[in-house]
């Protein structure tokens with residue numbers, strides 16, 4: 126009889142969450158990761174000049190992520206800067222939700238209040254936005270049937286100008302998919318849990334002040350090691366095979382048996398591991414295939430002189446090539462290009478040059494400084510209407526899935542990854 130032990134394959138935020146949950150429940154766990162360190166898409170890049178793998182912004186709604194951090198002894202509020210939701214762009218538009226911490230029970234008024242004093246938005250647009258969110262709340266943010274965000278916004282009576290300047294950039298930031306293609310249902314879920322939520326702090330923005338690996342992956346690795354978890358980095362699992370009372374895992378380290386397995390790999394890595402399993406039933410009715418369409422994210426880090434700064438740490442760019450700017454302090458400004466778009470065929474030099482000019486109109490910087498260009502072609506799955514999600518319980522006994530693509534209520538996010546990891550662990554437990 127095989128000793129009870131669980132392999133978690135994939136050490137991104139989903140795999141980390143699963144490993145912590147299982148360890149807390151007293152299970153014997155091995156966490157197996159192909160890369161040299163944990164963190165998956167959300168970590169400091171191995172070997173690159175002290176830079177994160179793209180900008181990660183958390184929202185106050187990421188409750189399970191914060192709980193996970195606390196569980197391993199971290200204090201989220203000291204690792205991130207919390208700001209009330211503020212949308213500021215390069216044309217002077219400014220919508221900031223007030224901090225009503227001293228006024229309990231009025232959380233639901235924050236959006237209406239913020240809109241009423243917003244700059245660069247017509248009275249009509251303010252009224253229609255507030256009215257629409259109220260209507261969505263009454264409908265519990267349900268969108269039936271699912272369609273694109275663009276059509277949904279047009280049907281809701283939002284003006285083309287306000288969509289272009291506010292809702293569309295927000296959709297791209299949250300879903301990494303342009304509004305013309307993005308799922309209205311998923312965007313509605315994001316609004317439900319953030320701008321439309323009555324829960325204190327849910328719409329806040331949290332900007333990491335430590336590097337991404339220190340936000341969770343490295344402290345989690347230390348916590349797991351202390352609690353007896355065997356962490357194997359640089360170890361890519363090649364094959365899974367069901368055996369009498371569990372699973373055999375084949376990796377460069379050899380073959381090893383476990384009683385249960387959680388596969389917490391990214392969706393593009395899943396088919397190769399599942400295709401050789403007996404009776405593979407990846408058909409839409411029983412076990413839908415993972416998402417096969419992806420959206421890129423390019424991040425260009427500009428290393429300006431130390432004094433160069435944005436007026437606010439997070440700014441939207443309207444009418445240019447770039448979409449968001451993040452001020453990382455000490456002159457480091459990250460420009461983000463999300464989702465498929467006109468920027469893709471351009472050369473890196475042309476993109477950087479154009480972004481530097483857009484930054485210059487805000488900061489006054491003339492000289493294009495040295496920059497680092499990072500491109501993640503498959504940054505996230507494309508959040509398309511009607512996307513089917515893989516169930517976390519697979520047709521193969523003892524094999525479970527985790528990953529941002531499994532968590533149906535969210536687009537590809539850290540919170541979706543964490544929630545899926547926790548759920549996979551619970552399914553795994555007796």
Ligand SMILES: Cc1cc2nc3c(=O)[nH]c(=O)nc-3n(C[C@H](O)[C@H](O)[C@H](O)COP(=O)(O)OP(=O)(O)OC[C@H]3O[C@@H](n4cnc5c(N)ncnc54)[C@H](O)[C@@H]3O)c2cc1C
Nearest residue numbers: 135137138139159165166179181182362528529537538539
């Ligand atoms: C540039 C960028 C910006 C982003 N911005 C945000 C943001 O602002 N806010 C937000 O919430 N989210 C953001 N995201 C999304 C977020 O990073 C992901 O949703 C999350 O990290 C996914 O975690 P995961 O554990 O599901 O998958 P992954 O991070 O992909 O982890 C899967 C792991 O499995 C490993 N693996 C794969 N195959 C094998 C194998 N055969 N054997 C062993 N290991 C294997 C991989 O190496 C990887 O470490 C962003 C993503 C990118 C790329």
